[in-house]
Amino acid sequence: xxxxxxxxxxxxxxxxxxxxxxxxxxxxxxxxxxxxxxxxxxxxxxxxxxxxxxxxxxxxxxxxxxxxxxxxxxxxxxxxxxxxxxxxxxxxxxxxxxx
Amino acid sequence: xxxxxxxxxxxxxxxxxxxxxxxxxxxxxxxxxxxxxxxxxxxxxxxxxxxxxxxxxxxxxxxxxxxxxxxxxxxxxxxxxxxxxxxxxxxxxxxxxxxxxxxxxxxxxxxxxxxxxxxxxxxxxxxxxxxxxxxxxxxxxxxxxxxxxxxxxxxxxxxxxxxxxxxxxxxxxxxxxxxxxxxxxxxxxxxxxxxxxxxxxxxxxxxxxxxxxxxxxxxxxxxxxxxxxxxxxxxxxxxxxxxxxxxxxxxxxxxxxxxxxxxxxxxxxxxxxxxxxxxxxxxxxxxxxxxxxxxxxxxxxxxxxxxxxxxxxxxxxxxxxxxxxxxxxxxxxxxxxxxxxxxxxxxxxxxxxxxxxxxxxxxxxxxxxxxxxxxxxxxxxxxxxxxxxxxxxxxxxxxxxxxxxxxxxxxxxxxxxxxxxxxxxxxxxxxxxxxxxxxxxxxxxxxxxxxxxxxxxxxxxxxxxxxxxxxxxxxxxxxxxxxxxxxxxxxxxxxxxxxxxxxxxxxxxxxxxxxxxxxxxxxxxxxxxxxxxxxxxxxxxxxxxxxxxxxx
Numbered sequence: 001x002x003x004x005x006x007x008x009x010x011x012x013x014x015x016x017x018x019x020x021x022x023x024x025x026x027x028x029x030x031x032x033x034x035x036x037x038x039x040x041x042x043x044x045x046x047x048x049x050x051x052x053x054x055x056x057x058x059x060x061x062x063x064x065x066x067x068x069x070x071x072x073x074x075x076x077x078x079x080x081x082x083x084x085x086x087x088x089x090x091x092x093x094x095x096x097x098x099x
Numbered sequence: 100x101x102x103x104x105x106x107x108x109x110x111x112x113x114x115x116x117x118x119x120x121x122x123x124x125x126x127x128x129x130x131x132x133x134x135x136x137x138x139x140x141x142x143x144x145x146x147x148x149x150x151x152x153x154x155x156x157x158x159x160x161x162x163x164x165x166x167x168x169x170x171x172x173x174x175x176x177x178x179x180x181x182x183x184x185x186x187x188x189x190x191x192x193x194x195x196x197x198x199x200x201x202x203x204x205x206x207x208x209x210x211x212x213x214x215x216x217x218x219x220x221x222x223x224x225x226x227x228x229x230x231x232x233x234x235x236x237x238x239x240x241x242x243x244x245x246x247x248x249x250x251x252x253x254x255x256x257x258x259x260x261x262x263x264x265x266x267x268x269x270x271x272x273x274x275x276x277x278x279x280x281x282x283x284x285x286x287x288x289x290x291x292x293x294x295x296x297x298x299x300x301x302x303x304x305x306x307x308x309x310x311x312x313x314x315x316x317x318x319x320x321x322x323x324x325x326x327x328x329x330x331x332x333x334x335x336x337x338x339x340x341x342x343x344x345x346x347x348x349x350x351x352x353x354x355x356x357x358x359x360x361x362x363x364x365x366x367x368x369x370x371x372x373x374x375x376x377x378x379x380x381x382x383x384x385x386x387x388x389x390x391x392x393x394x395x396x397x398x399x400x401x402x403x404x405x406x407x408x409x410x411x412x413x414x415x416x417x418x419x420x421x422x423x424x425x426x427x428x429x430x431x432x433x434x435x436x437x438x439x440x441x442x443x444x445x446x447x448x449x450x451x452x453x454x455x456x457x458x459x460x461x462x463x464x465x466x467x468x469x470x471x472x473x474x475x476x477x478x479x480x481x482x483x484x485x486x487x488x489x490x491x492x493x494x495x496x497x498x499x500x501x502x503x504x505x506x507x508x509x510x511x512x513x514x515x516x517x518x519x520x521x522x523x524x525x526x527x528x529x530x531x532x533x534x535x536x537x538x539x540x541x542x543x544x545x546x547x548x549x550x551x552x553x554x555x556x557x558x559x560x561x562x563x564x565x566x567x568x569x570x571x572x573x574x575x576x577x578x579x580x581x582x583x584x585x586x587x588x589x590x591x592x593x594x595x596x597x598x599x600x601x602x603x604x605x606x607x608x609x610x611x612x613x614x615x616x617x618x619x620x621x622x623x624x625x626x627x628x629x630x631x632x633x634x635x636x637x638x639x640x641x642x643x644x645x646x647x648x649x650x651x
Contacts (some may be wrong), residue, residue, distance in 0.1 A: 015126070015197050017150035056128045059146055077573055079512060082521075083148055087513035089441045089523045092179055092194065093149045 007044045008035040008066045008073055009051045010083070011058035019083040019094070020058060021073075022051055028058055030094065032084040033072030038063075100163055100464065101246050101389040103211040110254065111208045114215055118142045119201035126198060141221075141259075143214025144200055147516050153192045153200060154217040155207060159227035159245040159269070160188035162465040164454035169210040171450035177203050182450070184435060184443040186469045186507055186556055187266065188226045189217055193514055215253065220261045222252035222332070228270040228277045229468035232390060233430050233476035235422040238288045239295055241271035243387040244324065251325055258332050262339030263347035265332070266304075269297075273587065278469060280312045280589035281305055281561055283349045284331060287587075289318060296320045301331060301361075302353035305555035309591045310350045313358050315365065321383075323369075326376040330368035334361065393462035393477055395425045400480035403429075412487055415498035420483070423476075429483060431461075431475040432468070433490060434497040434505060438530040441523050442508040443471030452493040460486050469558075470507055472500065503538075503545045503612075504530035507558055511551025511568060512575075518551035520568025520575040520601075525549055528605050533612075542612055544625045546585065561585035563627045564611065565592045566604065577604040579611070581638055582630050593635060596643050607642055614641030 009022035013030075020028040021035035029035065038044045044063055051061035065076040075081045086093025103111070118138070125135040139145075143154040155170075162170075170190060174182050177199045178192040185191055195203060207213055216223055225248045232240035248267060252258065258265070269286040270277040279285025285300035296318045303312025319327045335349045338356060346355075353361045406412045421430040433453065436442050445453070453473055457465045460482040466474035478486055490496040499505050506529060509515065511522030526549055533539045548562030552569075559565030565580035576598040583592030599607045612626070618637050619629045630638065 012146055012150075014132075017146055017197070019149060055132050059132050078575060079148075079570075082512060086149055087193075087523075088521060089444075089513055089527070090179070 004039065004041045005065045005076070006067060007038045007063040008032070009038070009047050009061055010035070010064050010080070011051060011061035014057055014059050022047060026050070028054070032075060035066065035073045037066055037068055037073040100161065101386065107211070111211070111213050114142070114213065115201065115204045115208050118204060122197060122201055137219070140218040141215070142204065143217035145218065145516070147193070147514050148512070149514065150194045151197055151200070152514065153195050153203060153214055154185070155190050155192070155212060155214045156217050156224040157188045157190060157467050158249050159225060159231065159242045160229050160467045161242065162467065163463050164458040164465070166210045166212055167450050167454040167457070167465055169206060169212070171447035171454070173203055173206055174447040174450070181444050181446045183441070183510065184445065184467050184471050184473070186471065186509070186558055187224055188467050188469060189224055190467070191510070220263050221259055222255065222265045222267065225249055225252065226266070226268045226277060226469060228272055229466040229474050230276060230421060230430055230476065231271060232392060233423055234272050235424045236274050237272040237424065238290060239271050240390050241269045241286070241288055242390050243383065244286070244321070245269050246386050247325070247383065248328070258336065261332070261336055262341050263344070265349065275587040275589070278558070278561065278585045278589070279303070280587075281558070281585070282312065284328065285312050291318050294320060297324060299327065302350040302358070303589075304348055304350045305558060305560045306348070307345060307553045308350065309555065309560040310354065311589050311591060313353065315358065315362050322378045323373065325378065326372040327369055329372050330365045333368050334364045338364070393464070395428060395477070396479050397427065398479060398481050400427055403480040403483045406484040406487070411498070412484065415487055415496055416483070418498045418502060419500045427480055429478055429480055431478050431483070431486060432500045433473045433475065433495050434500050435472050436499055436505050436530065437494060437497045438504055438534045439527050442506050442526050445473070449493055449495055452489060452495065456486055456489055470505065472505070499539065501544050502540070503533050503542055503547060506530065507548040507562070509550050509556035515551060517554060518568070519553070519570040520551050520577065522549040522551040522557055522568055525566060525568070525577065525604055529608060532605050532609070536609075538612070541616065542626065543622070544627070548583075558585060559583070560591045561589060562592060563630070564608065569598060571598065575601040577601070579607065579642065581635055584627065595635065595639055610641045611638055614638055
C-alpha cells in the first residue's frame with residue numbers, strides 16, 4: 001500500500017479570502033507553520049469533515065500535501081507555496097504582512 | 100457615448116440591492132457557500148488563490164473619463180491601488196473583501212457600470228474592436244449593435260443557465276482586431292450592396308479544444324440579427340452537452356453535430372422566432388446617436404510633424420499610433436506593457452492620468468483592448484506631443500505596441516485558482532531580457548501570448564509564439580506553440596515539442612528568435628511571415644537541436 005503523504009487542511013477565509021490552515025486546536029491560521037500536520041489518512045478525512053462544517057468561517061476546504069520543516073509544516077507543491085506568500089509581481093498578500 | 104436609460108439604471112441598482120442582501124445573508128450564516136456561490140458568480144465575484152476577485156465589465160471596451168476615475172477610486176478605497184485589464188475587456192480587482200463588495204458595486208452603478216454576467220454560464224460581456232468608431236478601415240461603428248446585444252443578453256431569462264459560458268465579439272472592420280474567430284459567436288460587419296449586415300461565425304474558441312469558428316451565415320441583416328442570434332442560443336441551449344463540462348461549449352455542439360445539421364436547426368428556430376421580433380428602428384437610432392462621432396476639430400498638425408524630429412517621440416509614433424478615419428486625427432494606443440511590469444495592470448495614479456488625457460485631448464473617450472492596452476481613440480495630431488509628454492511623465496509612453504514585449508498574459512498562478520503555472524513573471528522576464536539584449540526593435544512585429552493553464556485566457560493558441568504554463572509532476576513547465584494568428588486569418592498554433600522548465604523558457608524563446616533573425620528573407624519579413632514561408636522545422640531545430648528533430 002502506498003504510504004500516506006502528510007496533509008494539511010487548508011481553505012480561504014470567508015471574509016477576506018485569505019489562505020488559511022486548520023490548526024490542531026481547531027483554529028484557522030493564516031500561517032502555514034501553524035497548521036496541523038496530519039499523518040494518518042482516516043484522521044485527515046475527519047479533519048476535512050470538520051472543516052466542511054466551518055462554512056461560516058472558511059470556504060472551499062481541501063487537503064494539501066505538506067511536510068515537516070524546521071519552523072512547522074511546509075507546503076510541498078508550488079501552488080501551495082504561493083498561497084503561503086502571495087503573488088510574485090507585487091509585494092502583496094502574506095509576504096507584505098510579514099515585511 | 101451611450102448613457103443608461105431609466106431601465107438600465109433601475110435594473111443595475113436593483114441588482115446591487117439584491118446582492119447587498121445576499122452578502123449580508125452569507126455573512127450572517129443564513130446562506131451556505133453552496134447557496135451563495137452561484138449568486139456571487141452572477142455578480143462577477145470569484146474566490147481566487149489569495150483573495151476574492153471582482154471582474155467588472157467594460158462593455159465593448161468603451162469608457163469615459165468619469166468611469167476611469169471611479170475605477171481609480173475603487174482601486175484606492177477597497178483594493179490595493181491598481182486594476183488589471185483583461186483579454187475580454189474587463190477590469191479585475193484582485194483584493195476586495197467580501198463585505199466591501201456591495202459598496203464597490205454601488206460605486207460602479209454610480210458611473211453606469213456593473214459586474215453582472217462577467218461569470219457564470221451566461222452570455223458574457225460583448226467585446227468589440229477597440230478601434231471602433233475611429234479606425235480608417237471600418238465599414239461602420241459596431242458598438243450600437245454591441246449595445247443592442249448587451250441589452251438583449253443582460254438578464255435574458257432563457258439564457259441564464261446555458262450549458263457553459265458564452266462569449267460574443269463584434270467588429271465593423273475587415274481587419275479583425277476583436278478575435279471574432281475565436282469566440283462562441285463572432286460578428287463581422289459586411290456590406291451587400293448598400294446594406295450593412297453581419298457575417299455570423301459560430302463555434303470558435305480556445306481552451307482545451309481550440310477551434311476556429313465557422314461561418315454559419317455569410318450575411319444576416321441588422322433587422323434579422325437578434326432573432327438569428329436568439330435562434331443560435333436556443334439551439335445551443337437545448338443541444339449543448341450538460342453531461343461533461345469539457346464538452347459543453349458551443350464549439351463542441353457544432354463539431355459533434357456538424358455545421359450543416361446545426362445550421363438547419365438554427366434556421367428552423369429562426370423561422371419560428373423571426374415573426375416575434377420587430378427591430379424598433381427609432382430605438383436603434385437613439386443608440387446609434389449615442390455613438391455618433393465627436394465633433395472633429397479642423398486645426399494644424401504641425402506640432403506633431405515637428406515633434407517627429409525627437410527620436411523617442413518618433414519611435415512612439417511609429418509603434419503606438421494607428422491611422423484614424425479623420426486624417427488630422429490619430430488613434431493612440433497606450434501600452435500597459437512597460438518592460439518588467441505586469442501586462443494589463445494600471446495603477447490608480449495612471450488611471451487618473453488616462454482619464455485626464457481623455458478629457459483634455461480625447462473627446463472624453465477611452466478604450467480597453469483585448470491585448471490589455473488602453474486606447475485614446477480620437478486625438479488630434481496637433482495634440483499628440485502634449486499627450487506623449489504627459490504619458491512619459493506617468494510612465495505610460497512605452498513604445499512597444501505590436502512588438503515582442505507587448506505580451507498578452509493571463510493572471511496565471513500569481514492569482515488564479517484554476518492556473519497550473521505562472522504567466523506574469525514569464526512575460527516580465529521576456530520583456531526585460533530582450534530589451535537588455537537590444538533586439539526588440541530588430542525582431543519587429545511579434546505577438547507573444549501566455550496562458551497559465553489550458554483554459555487559454557492568455558490566447559496562447561493564436562499567438563505567433565504561444566506559451567502555455569503547465570504543472571508537470573509538481574514543477575512549472577512551459578509548452579511553446581508556433582504559427583498562431585488572431586486576425587481575420589485566424590489560425591491555431593502548433594505545439595513545437597516538449598515543454599521547458601521555468602528557468603529555461605526565456606533562453607528557449609531567445610534561441611527561437613535568433614533563428615528567425617538568421618533565416619528571415621530580409622528585415623521586412625516578420626516572424627509570422629517567416630514561419631509561414633519556412634514551416635516549423637528551422638524553429639524546432641533552434642528549440643531542440645537537430646538530433647531532437649530527427650528523432651521526432
